[in-house]
Amino acid sequence: MTTSAGAPIEVTDTSTLNKNLIFNEFFMDSLTHLVRERIPERLVHAKAGGAFGYFEVTHDITHICKAKMFSKIGKKTPMAARFSPVVVERGGTDTSRDARGFALKFYTEDGNFDIVGFNTPMYVYKDPILFPTFVRAQKRNPATNLIDGNMLWDFLTLRPESLHMFLIVFGDRGIPDGYRHMPGFGIHTFEVSNEAGDKHFIRFHFIPDAGIKNLRSAEAAKISGIDPDYATRDLYNAIASGKFPSWTVKIQILTLDDVKNARIDVFDVTKVLPQDEYPLHPLGRFVLNKNPINYFAEIEQLAFNPANLVTGIQGGPDKVFEARRLAYRDAQYYRLGANFNNIPVNCPIQTKVFAYNRDGVAPVKDNQRDIPNYYPNTFNGPVPYKEEKHAELIQIYQDEANNFEQARELYINEMTKDERSRLVENVLYSLGGAIQSLQDRAVKFFTLIHSDLGSRIEQGLQVNRTGFNWDHDI
Numbered sequence: 001m002t003t004s005a006g007a008p009i010e011v012t013d014t015s016t017l018n019k020n021l022i023f024n025e026f027f028m029d030s031l032t033h034l035v036r037e038r039i040p041e042r043l044v045h046a047k048a049g050g051a052f053g054y055f056e057v058t059h060d061i062t063h064i065c066k067a068k069m070f071s072k073i074g075k076k077t078p079m080a081a082r083f084s085p086v087v088v089e090r091g092g093t094d095t096s097r098d099a100r101g102f103a104l105k106f107y108t109e110d111g112n113f114d115i116v117g118f119n120t121p122m123y124v125y126k127d128p129i130l131f132p133t134f135v136r137a138q139k140r141n142p143a144t145n146l147i148d149g150n151m152l153w154d155f156l157t158l159r160p161e162s163l164h165m166f167l168i169v170f171g172d173r174g175i176p177d178g179y180r181h182m183p184g185f186g187i188h189t190f191e192v193s194n195e196a197g198d199k200h201f202i203r204f205h206f207i208p209d210a211g212i213k214n215l216r217s218a219e220a221a222k223i224s225g226i227d228p229d230y231a232t233r234d235l236y237n238a239i240a241s242g243k244f245p246s247w248t249v250k251i252q253i254l255t256l257d258d259v260k261n262a263r264i265d266v267f268d269v270t271k272v273l274p275q276d277e278y279p280l281h282p283l284g285r286f287v288l289n290k291n292p293i294n295y296f297a298e299i300e301q302l303a304f305n306p307a308n309l310v311t312g313i314q315g316g317p318d319k320v321f322e323a324r325r326l327a328y329r330d331a332q333y334y335r336l337g338a339n340f341n342n343i344p345v346n347c348p349i350q351t352k353v354f355a356y357n358r359d360g361v362a363p364v365k366d367n368q369r370d371i372p373n374y375y376p377n378t379f380n381g382p383v384p385y386k387e388e389k390h391a392e393l394i395q396i397y398q399d400e401a402n403n404f405e406q407a408r409e410l411y412i413n414e415m416t417k418d419e420r421s422r423l424v425e426n427v428l429y430s431l432g433g434a435i436q437s438l439q440d441r442a443v444k445f446f447t448l449i450h451s452d453l454g455s456r457i458e459q460g461l462q463v464n465r466t467g468f469n470w471d472h473d474i
């Protein structure tokens with residue numbers, strides 16, 4: 001046992017009774033470190049489970065994408081994964097009704113490629129200016145410090161395009177039964193390019209090999225009281241006991257002509273791309289076979305960023321993607337410091353970094369030693385490479401979102417009769433406690449989605465206004 005500075009601790013220093021505290025380095029070192037041990041939790045997705053493993057190519061897609069990680073069948077790339085409810089705080093429960101983050105980092109030979117996705121195939125809105133509003137509407141009421149359904153329903157009914165995703169959140173898929181049974185989606189339509197420079201557009205799907213399983217509200221509420229870390233524990237224990245979770249990776253592929261001729265804005269993150277028009281093509285699988293040895297070092301400090309792209313994958317041309325390229329980097333500067341890419345789990349382990357960034361808060365690693373610290377220079381500092389067929393992201397024009405059509409299809413065609421009843425029940429539980437004007441506005445939009453849905457919610461609200469009382473004491 002030593003102090004952080006390496007001085008061996010003598011056994012009499014492990015008690016301070018009747019002794020001078022200031023001269024006790026064990027006491028001074030441990031107390032002053034303890035009060036500095038908290039860093040900001042992530043603004044969203046604060047609580048999570050995570051693990052490491054590999055991605056393996058099972059099907060060739062080199063005709064559309066030249067990214068090295070897809071270069072041949074059988075090729076394996078090391079990776080990290082982090083799964084997280086969106087809204088709950090770091091000490092919250094894993095079984096809340098919410099979407100889940102599905103974040104993957106691939107340590108490729110061309111640097112890190114991150115797919116920072118969800119367990120829903122669509123997102124809430126397509127205009128990223130709504131991000132702060134949406135986040136706050138789901139967080140605590142500034143006066144009461146309580147989660148406040150009035151704020152959520154206010155947002156959902158002011159921006160009704162969000163109801164498409166929230167039908168999933170309030171439906172059977174709103175509480176996954178652990179992370180091993182949860183699907184993932186990249187959501188954005190990514191532009192990719194091949195060796196010839198031709199462009200294609202893909203959406204990523206991750207299908208759990210163990211099958212999709214979800215929890216019902218009552219079950220989830222019970223588990224939440226007994227084991228709020230249910231999903232984190234399940235992931236850790238499965239890997240620790242050798243039951244490695246895996247996912248099959250598939251993609252929807254669109255040509256530039258498909259994009260031009262599509263009936264819908266295929267870059268709209270609030271929409272799904274219908275699989276009868278754009279079928280799934282197999283690409284690979286990923287396996288999580290290694291737990292973190294130290295959670296804080298390896299999972300809390302993981303820094304995902306949609307801007308982590310590699311040659312052959314240009315990213316999404318939509319505005320949400322563009323906003324995300326800024327937001328994650330900014331969040332990580334704030335919560336981990338300017339050198340967060342030097343934290344071992346964020347380092348591109350298959351390639352060497354030759355960046356011109358220097359100094360700043362630790363960790364600086366070797367700080368690029370004595371290599372020139374400005375570019376261009378005439379002293380053999382690192383130089384850029386030349387891409388023969390450089391691919392730029394296409395420019396797109398996007399209209400306002402309107403998803404009642406896809407929300408209707410989801411309600412009628414994808415949900416079973418029983419799931420539709422549970423959806424209504426779950427909506428009533430949340431909406432039942434909101435103020436009347438928000439309930440009326442919600443009924444109007446649910447009716448626009450489908451008259452059956454609207455009338456069931458309206459009737460439910462009339463007979464039973466005993467949902468959770470959000471308005472209580474406010």
Ligand code: HEM
Pocket residue numbers: 041042043044045048082083084100101102103116117118123127128129131185186187188269302303304320323324327328331332335
């Ligand atoms: C305007 C749109 C969005 C903005 C500005 C935004 C911003 C953020 C920020 C600031 C964080 C915290 C990052 C950190 O502290 O490390 C975060 C986390 C996350 N976001 Fe978003 N986000 C947006 C949309 C989305 C979308 C569309 C998805 C899914 C496709 C998504 C998935 C995630 C996930 C999975 C995490 C947790 C990453 C982790 O495990 O560390 N976000 N987001």
